[in-house]
Amino acid sequence: MNNTTAAARTDAVLPKWNFAQFASELTEPAPLTSARKAAWKRYSELPFPTRKVEEWRYTDISTIDFELLTPAIRTEEIDEELPADVREILSQSGDRAGVVVYQDGCVVHVELDQVLADAGVILCSLAQAAENHPELLQQALFETRPSTAEEKLWTLHLAILSGGYLLHVPPGVELPAPIHTFNTLKTPGLLTSTHSLIMMEKSARAAVIEEFISEDLDEQTVSLHGASVHCKDSAGIEYVTVQQYGRGVAHFSTQHTVAHHNAKSITFNVGLGADLSRADVTSRLLGPGSDSEMLALWFGDAQQHFDHHTLQHHKAPHAHSDLLFKGALTDKASSVFRGLIQVDVGAQLTDAYQTNRNLLLSEGSHATALPNLEIEADDVRCSHGATIGQVDNTQLFYLMSRGLTQRQAERLLVFGFFDEVLGRLPMAGVRERIRGAIEEKIGL
Amino acid sequence: MSAPLLVIQDLHAKVAGEDLEILNGVDLTVEHGQVHALMGPNGSGKSTLAKVIAGHPGYEVTKGEILLNGEALLDLEPDERSRAGVFLAFQYPAEVPGVSIANFLRTAMNARVGDEDEMDIFAFQERLTEKMELLKVDEGFASRYLNDGFSGGEKKRNEVLQMAVLEPALAVLDETDSGLDIDALKIVANGVNTLSSEDASLGVLLITHYQRILTYINADHVHVMIGGRIVESAGPELANKLEAKGYDWLHQAAATV
Numbered sequence: 181m182n183n184t185t186a187a188a189r190t191d192a193v194l195p196k197w198n199f200a201q202f203a204s205e206l207t208e209p210a211p212l213t214s215a216r217k218a219a220w221k222r223y224s225e226l227p228f229p230t231r232k233v234e235e236w237r238y239t240d241i242s243t244i245d246f247e248l249l250t251p252a253i254r255t256e257e258i259d260e261e262l263p264a265d266v267r268e269i270l271s272q273s274g275d276r277a278g279v280v281v282y283q284d285g286c287v288v289h290v291e292l293d294q295v296l297a298d299a300g301v302i303l304c305s306l307a308q309a310a311e312n313h314p315e316l317l318q319q320a321l322f323e324t325r326p327s328t329a330e331e332k333l334w335t336l337h338l339a340i341l342s343g344g345y346l347l348h349v350p351p352g353v354e355l356p357a358p359i360h361t362f363n364t365l366k367t368p369g370l371l372t373s374t375h376s377l378i379m380m381e382k383s384a385r386a387a388v389i390e391e392f393i394s395e396d397l398d399e400q401t402v403s404l405h406g407a408s409v410h411c412k413d414s415a416g417i418e419y420v421t422v423q424q425y426g427r428g429v430a431h432f433s434t435q436h437t438v439a440h441h442n443a444k445s446i447t448f449n450v451g452l453g454a455d456l457s458r459a460d461v462t463s464r465l466l467g468p469g470s471d472s473e474m475l476a477l478w479f480g481d482a483q484q485h486f487d488h489h490t491l492q493h494h495k496a497p498h499a500h501s502d503l504l505f506k507g508a509l510t511d512k513a514s515s516v517f518r519g520l521i522q523v524d525v526g527a528q529l530t531d532a533y534q535t536n537r538n539l540l541l542s543e544g545s546h547a548t549a550l551p552n553l554e555i556e557a558d559d560v561r562c563s564h565g566a567t568i569g570q571v572d573n574t575q576l577f578y579l580m581s582r583g584l585t586q587r588q589a590e591r592l593l594v595f596g597f598f599d600e601v602l603g604r605l606p607m608a609g610v611r612e613r614i615r616g617a618i619e620e621k622i623g624l
Numbered sequence: 625m626s627a628p629l630l631v632i633q634d635l636h637a638k639v640a641g642e643d644l645e646i647l648n649g650v651d652l653t654v655e656h657g658q659v660h661a662l663m664g665p666n667g668s669g670k671s672t673l674a675k676v677i678a679g680h681p682g683y684e685v686t687k688g689e690i691l692l693n694g695e696a697l698l699d700l701e702p703d704e705r706s707r708a709g710v711f712l713a714f715q716y717p718a719e720v721p722g723v724s725i726a727n728f729l730r731t732a733m734n735a736r737v738g739d740e741d742e743m744d745i746f747a748f749q750e751r752l753t754e755k756m757e758l759l760k761v762d763e764g765f766a767s768r769y770l771n772d773g774f775s776g777g778e779k780k781r782n783e784v785l786q787m788a789v790l791e792p793a794l795a796v797l798d799e800t801d802s803g804l805d806i807d808a809l810k811i812v813a814n815g816v817n818t819l820s821s822e823d824a825s826l827g828v829l830l831i832t833h834y835q836r837i838l839t840y841i842n843a844d845h846v847h848v849m850i851g852g853r854i855v856e857s858a859g860p861e862l863a864n865k866l867e868a869k870g871y872d873w874l875h876q877a878a879a880t881v
Binding site for chain 1: 705
């Protein structure tokens with residue numbers, strides 16, 4: 181029944197996944213289509229993860245029938261104009277080096293500062309990248325090996341890719357302002373799949389802020405997202421996602437960051453929206469002196485569920501990684517943090533930390549914290565810790581004695597709780613944008 | 625004739641969940657514009673009275689009344705009491721990392737006016753700057769996190785700054801002088817004096833263990849609390865007498881009551 185309705189709404193018919201038909205409707209460079217087909221083949225062989233799989237124990241996706249959703253079909257209708265709603269947000273944000281806008285999973289607008297384009301920076305849709313730089317796509321995207329637990333959704337993500345972009349920053353080039361992307365959803369019942377491919381050459385530097393935005397949608401809608409971030413020697417990236425989808429949306433983001441010799445990566449995931457939001461964040465430290473900072477904040481209310489899986493994989497000696505994930509929950513919201521620091525045999529003098537802190541504002545909210553270490557080298561410094569606590573009553577009374585209602589006082593304390601993480605972001609403009617989004621969500 | 629600013633009648637209170645009463649029938653009236661000092665030895669119930677006035681959830685009132693401008697205060701939540709005009713300067717202000725003084729005070733101001741006519745950020749900033757100048761507080765102070773890593777003196781100055789911005793009708797200063805060196809004490813005392821000269825109707829209840837702050841703040845009335853009751857009330861000369869004779873002579877008086 182659902183199926184017929186979905187099929188009737190667009191031309192992209194996937195009744196129980198007629199992939200051949202779906203693929204035949206795409207007009208795109210051949211490498212992209214053959215990568216899809218390979219991914220689809222693998223996808224078809226894999227079962228959907230159930231709660232029997234350890235990594236999915238606390239997040240039930242059996243209620244989402246992916247194959248009844250309407251896959252967004254990749255279109256290439258690039259509009260020269262910035263959509264009005266995005267223009268509005270950008271007018272309140274700081275400077276930017278470039279913009280990518282998606283609507284319902286398809287790229288509709290790309291712009292890049294001319295000076296940077298002249299300096300050799302590439303910012304283009306993945307379809308264009310497949311045309312002009314097929315080798316980049318091949319090595320940086322299609323050869324990514326996800327973990328077993330991620331593989332089902334990862335292969336689906338690649339098979340039905342509806343849009344994406346490539347940011348390539350040549351050696352030594354530094355972007356003076358962030359690239360700002362907007363992933364906007366409008367049509368209920370869709371399944372979108374977008375990918376951010378970021379290649380930082382030697383000593384290149386950039387910041388990217390990605391926003392995921394929609395109204396509340398009255399039908400189950402799913403957003404699949406992937407990010408592949410590659411930092412060559414001494415490169416630096418600040419990669420930020422702010423997920424502010426409305427209710428009715430489920431969001432799955434799989435992010436892989438690779439840092440070579442002396443490269444520095446910062447990933448920052450902010451979870452505010454959607455009913456269900458999962459982030460699998462992997463950072464691989466491949467070169468000595470590499471440094472990875474992994475940050476996240478989330479605030480859940482109603483029955484929202486946030487799930488975070490992280491891996492700090494130290495493959496090289498003398499590397500540093502530091503993870504700080506903080507979440508606050510109220511009403512009946514729930515969250516999961518499962519993190520692993522993995523240190524390979526040769527990765528001596530690794531310096532790795534992992535901290536997860538949870539603040540519960542209501543009796544009905546629930547947080548699960550599962551930090552973990554797996555160390556095969558013998559000369560390392562690693563620590564992990566997790567806490568789950570309530571608001572401090574002394575602080576609460578102090579704030580209320582100045583006239584703040586209990587709700588206002590609690591929200592202000594959440595803000596203070598988050599500040600430690602926000603303070604770690606080097607770019608003030610990005611920090612302010614996140615602060616604004618959080619303020620809007622928690623309603624101070 | 626309007627109602628007195630603060631009337632406390634036969635107030636009894638205990639720590640919530642325990643049996644022992646800490647306040648055993650406190651009676652006290654503070655008129656608009658008056659400064660009252662409440663003195664007494666440690667453990668006499670002074671700070672408990674301050675917290676009960678502010679509505680601390682750790683205490684339970686078993687008998688009696690507190691009226692602010694004739695309105696019953698005890699039915700109100702701590703935030704409602706604040707909005708009604710009560711301000712408690714804490715003996716040990718809580719540290720709140722991550723929340724700046726400015727952000728906190730702006731939220732507190734907005735809580736007073738309600739969502740509809742939220743205070744303009746510029747109007748707020750103007751008010752904050754004005755009060756900081758009045759109290760000779762450094763410009764950067766308001767962007768610091770609330771009491772986070774503050775010295776004792778800075779915490780007390782912060783309390784006085786909050787009081788200045790929130791403009792209460794009644795200020796209860798709980799051992800605001802404790803733990804301060806003489807310079808810090810003078811700064812805080814000057815702040816309180818400045819605020820009471822700015823607002824002639826401000827009532828102050830100054831709770832202190834030591835007489836020395838009364839060298840800098842002129843009290844109209846001095847009370848002594850022992851065993852959870854006020855056992856002696858007089859003019860400012862009482863403070864000098866306490867300085868000379870200590871509290872022992874009053875212990876005897878208390879015992880005979």
